[in-house]
Amino acid sequence: MTSAPVAPAPVRPVGTTPDRPAGSIRRRQRLRRALTGWAFSAPYTILFLVFMAVPVVISLVMSFTDLRSTDLRNPFAVNFVGLDNYTRLFSDDLFLRSSLNTLVFVVIGVPLTIVLALAAATALNSGLLRFRGLFRVGFYLPVVTSIVAVAVVWRFLLDPEVGLVNNLLRVVGVDGPNWLFDTKLALPSLIVMAAWRNFGFLMVVFLAGLQAVPADLYEAATLDGANRWQQFRNVTLPMLRPTLLFGGVVTGIGYLQFFEEPFVMTQGGPLSSTLSVSYHIYNQFGFGNYGYAAAGSYVLFVAIVALSVIQFRFLGERK
Amino acid sequence: MRRSRFAAVAAVALTASLALAGCGRDSGGGQDEAKTVAEGKASGEITVWAMGTEGEKLAEFAKEFSVENPDAKVNVTPVPWDAAHQKIASAIAAKQTPDVSMIGTTWQGEFAKTGALDPTPPDLIKKDDFFPGAWDTTIVDDTSYGVPWYVETRGIFYRKDLATAAGFPDGPKTWDDLTAMATKMKANGVREGFHLQPGKTGSWQSVMPFAWSNGAEGVTADKLSFDSPEMTEALAYYQSFFKSGLSAKDLPDGALEPDFVSGKIGAFISGPWHIGLLEEKGGAGFDQKFAVAPMPTKKTGTSFIGGSNLAVFKDAKNRDAGWKFVQWLSKPDVQVKWYQAVKDLPAVQSAWDDSTLSGDPFLKVFGKQLEDAKAPPAIPTWEQIAASFDLEVEKLCKSNVDAATTAKTIQQKATAIGTGS
Numbered sequence: 001m002t003s004a005p006v007a008p009a010p011v012r013p014v015g016t017t018p019d020r021p022a023g024s025i026r027r028r029q030r031l032r033r034a035l036t037g038w039a040f041s042a043p044y045t046i047l048f049l050v051f052m053a054v055p056v057v058i059s060l061v062m063s064f065t066d067l068r069s070t071d072l073r074n075p076f077a078v079n080f081v082g083l084d085n086y087t088r089l090f091s092d093d094l095f096l097r098s099s100l101n102t103l104v105f106v107v108i109g110v111p112l113t114i115v116l117a118l119a120a121a122t123a124l125n126s127g128l129l130r131f132r133g134l135f136r137v138g139f140y141l142p143v144v145t146s147i148v149a150v151a152v153v154w155r156f157l158l159d160p161e162v163g164l165v166n167n168l169l170r171v172v173g174v175d176g177p178n179w180l181f182d183t184k185l186a187l188p189s190l191i192v193m194a195a196w197r198n199f200g201f202l203m204v205v206f207l208a209g210l211q212a213v214p215a216d217l218y219e220a221a222t223l224d225g226a227n228r229w230q231q232f233r234n235v236t237l238p239m240l241r242p243t244l245l246f247g248g249v250v251t252g253i254g255y256l257q258f259f260e261e262p263f264v265m266t267q268g269g270p271l272s273s274t275l276s277v278s279y280h281i282y283n284q285f286g287f288g289n290y291g292y293a294a295a296g297s298y299v300l301f302v303a304i305v306a307l308s309v310i311q312f313r314f315l316g317e318r319k
Numbered sequence: 320m321r322r323s324r325f326a327a328v329a330a331v332a333l334t335a336s337l338a339l340a341g342c343g344r345d346s347g348g349g350q351d352e353a354k355t356v357a358e359g360k361a362s363g364e365i366t367v368w369a370m371g372t373e374g375e376k377l378a379e380f381a382k383e384f385s386v387e388n389p390d391a392k393v394n395v396t397p398v399p400w401d402a403a404h405q406k407i408a409s410a411i412a413a414k415q416t417p418d419v420s421m422i423g424t425t426w427q428g429e430f431a432k433t434g435a436l437d438p439t440p441p442d443l444i445k446k447d448d449f450f451p452g453a454w455d456t457t458i459v460d461d462t463s464y465g466v467p468w469y470v471e472t473r474g475i476f477y478r479k480d481l482a483t484a485a486g487f488p489d490g491p492k493t494w495d496d497l498t499a500m501a502t503k504m505k506a507n508g509v510r511e512g513f514h515l516q517p518g519k520t521g522s523w524q525s526v527m528p529f530a531w532s533n534g535a536e537g538v539t540a541d542k543l544s545f546d547s548p549e550m551t552e553a554l555a556y557y558q559s560f561f562k563s564g565l566s567a568k569d570l571p572d573g574a575l576e577p578d579f580v581s582g583k584i585g586a587f588i589s590g591p592w593h594i595g596l597l598e599e600k601g602g603a604g605f606d607q608k609f610a611v612a613p614m615p616t617k618k619t620g621t622s623f624i625g626g627s628n629l630a631v632f633k634d635a636k637n638r639d640a641g642w643k644f645v646q647w648l649s650k651p652d653v654q655v656k657w658y659q660a661v662k663d664l665p666a667v668q669s670a671w672d673d674s675t676l677s678g679d680p681f682l683k684v685f686g687k688q689l690e691d692a693k694a695p696p697a698i699p700t701w702e703q704i705a706a707s708f709d710l711e712v713e714k715l716c717k718s719n720v721d722a723a724t725t726a727k728t729i730q731q732k733a734t735a736i737g738t739g740s
Contacts, residue, residue: 068699068739069408069429069433069699070429070432070433070699070739071433072408072411072412072433072435073411073412073414073433073434073435074434075412159571160569178569181568181569267519267520269518269519269713270713270717271710271713271714271717271718272710283706286404286702287700287702287703287706288429288699288702288703289703
């Protein structure tokens with residue numbers, strides 16, 4: 001390919017192709033840039049497609065079929081059942097029961113955890129407490145402890161005969177109940193345990209948020225005669241809004257999927273009073289009802305999205 | 320944006336391929352013909368999956384098989400029980416199965432229905448060698464898809480001293496005896512005369528023996544009948560122990576053995592593994608203080624039979640040698656040796672004639688009980704039905720529901736689940 005010399009040819013490194021009309025060059029360059037880009041992103045894209053997108057799509061398709069574990073060898077020979085799985089879910093009393101349990105868990109558990117975390121963070125930040133480092137570690141410790149260890153300890157604490165909780169109650173003359181075996185108390189016990197286990201994480205987040213509040217705002221508020229509570233209401237809370245939103249969304253997502261606590265503490269009992277939606281889905285997968293369980297997962301997914309949207313509405317940036 | 324377009328393309332492609340390939344399922348397996356196994360000694364590599372203690376001990380034990388079959392080599396992969404179901408299911412889906420695997424009796428229906436298991440060759444394995452209740456757990460759609468490996472069953476453990484004081488030195492013989500003994504024990508100051516599981520996972524294994532003993536069927540391969548009068552009567556009997564305070568509703572985990580040793584519990588229903596547990600907890604001489612009675616009779620004294628089966632896969636690379644290994648494990652003398660190695664009770668009847676087993680007073684009772692012991696049929700939905708059953712039994716024991724209502728609810732739930740055929 002010989003070239004017609006055009007203008008003063010710029011010095012070109014050895015080995016590059018000769019000149020061509022300007023449009024073609026640009027197209028080639030764009031193509032090469034695109035190829036380079038794709039080559040760089042290929043590892044991620046392929047991994048994403050193979051391990052994320054495809055399974056997600058398959059599970060969605062699965063939720064519209066009657067796939068069971070007995071179809072394993074021949075997964076394509078299943079029937080499409082449309083929305084059958086979804087309609088069946090809402091007439092399944094265990095699913096409804098587990099939805100109610102999960103709702104209670106979220107509606108009580110999330111605010112409880114946030115309030116606890118905020119209280120601990122404020123106390124640590126304001127210097128009310130001595131030995132701050134110690135408390136910070138202490139509050140955070142449950143977050144990084146294995147749920148199995150936590151469950152064992154809590155089962156001891158809540159034991160009706162020898163448990164610490166009931167022994168303390170006995171000191172003040174109250175005969176404590178059998179916490180985990182009572183249909184009315186098992187779920188509240190788990191909520192308290194979950195709040196205790198998780199507030200440490202939010203506390204750390206809130207602490208960071210608190211430290212980002214400019215000190216001069218408090219100074220101004222003090223000059224205006226605001227007391228501590230008013231400062232908290234009118235300075236701290238508004239400034240913490242984005243942090244609170246983050247905390248609410250993250251905790252909400254975690255609590256909607258609550259599973260470990262009943263799995264290790266109560267196995268969903270007594271009488272399904274601690275069965276959560278995730279646990280129900282887990283059981284259905286275990287029974288081999290893959291299509292049905294997939295449908296349940298998507299209902300839970302929609303619920304999580306809905307909860308997050310609601311929180312963004314309430315706590316999000318106001319314009 | 321790109322990403323969602325890709326997802327959409329993938330979705331369309333998948334849906335299309337599913338729609339094209341998925342024109343409904345065929346009538347399902349079950350018409351399998353058992354193929355014969357080649358004559359001669361086994362050869363080649365045999366891969367075997369086994370769970371729990373069996374998985375740990377089998378590799379060493381199988382060396383003797385290689386002595387008899389010098390060209391064969393047994394590779395045992397131990398699989399933890401928690402992961403076993405998933406692992407076998409994945410292997411079936413990927414058609415990458417081992418040659419032989421241990422299969423929990425309640426999984427037999429599900430895995431056989433996938434069409435992954437090879438029917439048992441009758442020329443090699445003789446049905447009559449095994450306890451009938453154990454053999455039945457391998458049958459799916461009238462075809463056997465496995466071989467019972469070891470078994471366990473349930474009997475009544477009771478404190479001899481407390482039972483003698485209550486007027487039943489040889490333990491309860493009938494349902495009425497059992498109630499009378501427990502009542503008398505309670506009157507004598509025992510906290511729980513007869514401990515029963517108040518619902519929760521696996522409680523059906525304690526309830527169904529009473530139902531079967533009363534002539535109730537509960538479930539067969541193609542019929543659900545949990546609402547029969549016999550079933551209701553058995554449920555009411557089970558409930559009576561909770562109603563009259565002879566059995567506690569909330570015994571904490573791990574409290575059963577110490578409470579039995581200390582005499583707070585007079586009797587309970589369980590399997591052979593409790594012999595060792597009690598001897599260990601009770602210390603020296605405690606084995607003289609308790610005894611095992613067979614299930615008390617109503618119409619019969621039928622118990623539950625559990626255990627594990629061995630199955631060979633259709634996708635096995637070395638099918639013939641796999642079956643030969645299974646046959647070897649089913650030989651009476653090998654079964655006795657296996658009992659000595661891991662304490663698994665033989666599924667082969669004639670193995671029980673060996674003095675190792677017939678000489679043990681506790682085991683003798685279980686050996687006799689095995690002749691009248693049943694298991695639910697191998698249907699793929701049994702685990703799910705059992706979970707509903709356990710839940711209703713929990714209500715029965717804890718919240719005073721009427722037994723007839725419980726029977727009806729179980730029937731209704733089980734019908735909604737179906738037998739999976």
